[in-house]
Amino acid sequence: MPLSRRRFLQLGGVGALVVGGGVVGTRFRDGGSNAQAAPIGPTSVAVAEAEAARATTGQVVRRSLRAAPATIDLGGRTVQTWAFDGSLPGTEIRATVGDELRVILTNDLPEATSIHWHGVALRNDMDGVPGVTQDPVEPGGTFEYRFVLPHAGSYFFHPHVGVQLDRGLQAPLVVEDPAEPANYDEEVVLVLDDWTDGLGAAPDDLLAGFRRDGMSMNGMSMGDMDMxxxxxxxxxxxxxxxxxxxxxxxxxxxxxxxRLPAAPFTVTSAPGRRIRFRMVNSGGDTAYRLAIGGHRLTVTHADGFPVRPVDVDSLIIGMGERYDVVVTAGDGAFPIVAFPEGKDDPAGFALLRTASGRAPAPDTRPTELTGRLLSYSDLSPTDEVALPSRSPDRTLDIALAMGDGGRRWLINGKAFPDHEPLDIRSGERVRLVFDNQSMMFHPMHLHGHTFAVADQPGRGLRKDTVNVLPMQKLAVDFDADNPGQWLVHCHNVYHAELGMTSVVSYLR
Structure with missing residues (x-):
């Protein structure tokens, strides 16, 4: 595929030109002496070989998606936005682990777009990042995504262009495992989302304002503060x-x-039934504290991977995170509340109804919101998904910081696409050390891999998105087993667009 200047800068790094998986004139960047070391591009033989080695059922799941302007009824309020096939969230895609997914995207938007398959360790050329793994899908164009689904779990998909994520362009992807024990009676997917398009400022206008004025902390200009x-x-x-x-x-x-709280999404069930909730935070700028009134949550999965079950009253789900929980339904009508953590915004609200009777008010705040709150340290992976113990072969420091009064957000002192690639090689155990030097939390997401939280005792929690707290250092480990060029970035869509993005770059 032809290379734009931006793609050249993002993918190749200093001195590299990637064409059809080959590389011309690349210098070794990680301190070694091998002058032939070069990035493994998304169209390289290594990427195709990794895909061919994945276990497959031989089944093909075909879907088509149309990204286009849409009129959406949020429940008493109608807005003009962008959506997949005219619905919000988009229609769920469901498949079985090992299936090949083939999705044809048609772009009827007024600007270029793509689809990123969030959390899926898929082949690099299908990751949906324009300028890094593919050319953008221009208005009127189409693109077919084809890849094997290597792991079961709860995922979602969204564009990786500008702040399109903060419109209505997102939908869940559920990959089932037939061998997984069915310890529940029914299943419900909950997509949590912060919403401004058509009700407040448009996402692109918000981004333009941040570029112009910077960001603020509790009403104070970040540029005026002494950190x-x-x-x-x-x-x-x-x-x-x-x-x-x-x-x-x-x-x-x-x-x-x-759905808005005034006309909430309603889960209809019966007392005593065990319900598996797959929860996805597709929001652009909001973490949620979620609770179900009158119920405890048994957490069974984090970012798609099973954990040893833990009972809590509530949990915080950062942007891009997913949790699966099982609840035993009580008798009555109960509030499902997604409280915007640390904000004064009105909360998201849904209902769990198992009997007739008056529904709780949309502004209900169940006591579970202030009960036992899940933390990463509460969770450990099941034996079959735990990352085997191994010392890291390579450690990469990732400093997260604010720049230019909040007009830029930086990784290692640079704002993407002006970045220094994070070089690794296939077969290595890699440790990423996130060093948050800012006063905001950052949900950091690594494409194409699942990592283990290395700071936990024993074998750490498996995730692909992790909340790095203000002024905190947090280390994660992963095995370099999926060659290509992979983004690592903050999943606050505005921080990412203002620069908090880099590339984990496999070298030959």
């Missing part, structure tokens, strides 16, 4: 587990499955 005077290492207040400043956008609404 040395802020003190502390991470949030000190247990009532504020993500710190004092959790986001930059005051959203007029928060949705659960595309």
């Amino acid at each position: 040395g005077d802020m003190g502390g290492a991470g949030p000190a207040d247990p009532q504020k587990p993500l710190g004092d400043d959790t986001g930059d956008v005051a959203y007029p609404a928060h949705l659960i499955n595309g």
Whole structure:
């Protein structure tokens, strides 16, 4: 595929030109002496070989998606936005682990777009990042995504262009494992989303304002603040587990499955039935504290991977994170509340109904919101998905910081696409050390891999998105077993667009 200047800068790094998986004139960048070392491009033989080696059922799941402007009823309020096939969230895609997914995207938007398959360790040329793994899908164009689904779990998909994620372009992807024990009676997917398009400022206008004016913390200009005077290492207040400043956008609404609290999404069941909730935070700038009134949550999966079950009252789900929980339904009508952590916005609200009777009010705040809150340290992976113990072959420091009064967000002192690739080689155990030097939390997401939280005792929790708290260092380990060029970035869509993005680059 032809290379734009931006793609050249993003993919190749200093001195590299990638054409059809080959590389011309690349210098070795990680301190070694091998002058032939070069990035493995998304169209390389190594990427195709990795895909061919994946276990497959031989089954093909075919879908088509149309990204286009749409009129959406949020439940009493109608907005003009962009969506997949005219629905919010988009229609769920469901398949079995080992199936090949073939999705034809048609772009009827007024600008270029793509699809990123969030959390899936897929082949690199299907990852959906324009300028890094593919050319953008231009208006009127089509693109077919074809890849094997290597792991079961709860995922979702969205564009990786600008702040399109903060419109209506997102939908769940569920990959089932037939061998998984069925310890529940029914299943419900909950997509949590912060919403401004058509109710407040458009996402592109918000981004333009941040580029012009920078971001603020509790009403103060970040450019006017002395970071040395802020003190502390991470949030000190247990009532504020993500710190004092959790986001930059005051959203007029928060949705659960595309519905406002006034006309909520309703889960209809019966008393005593065990319900598996697959929960996805597709929001652009908001972490949620989620609870179900009158119920405890048994957490069974984090970012798609099984964990040893833990019972809690509530959990925080950062942007891009997913949790699966099982609840035993009570008798009555119960609130499902997604409270925007650290914000004054109205909460997202849905209903669990197992009997007739008056529904709780949309502004209900169940006591479970202030009960036992899940933490990463509560969770450990099951034996079959635990990352085997091994010392890291390579450690990469990833410093997260604010620049230019909040007009830029930096990784290792640079704002993407002006970045220094993070070089690795196939077969290595790689440790990423996130060093948050800012006073905001960052949900850091690695494409194409699942890592283990290395700071935990024993074998760490498997995830692909992790909340790095203010002034915190957090290390994660992964095996370099999926060659290509992979983004690592903050899943606050505005931080990512203002530069908090880099590339984990496999070298030959």
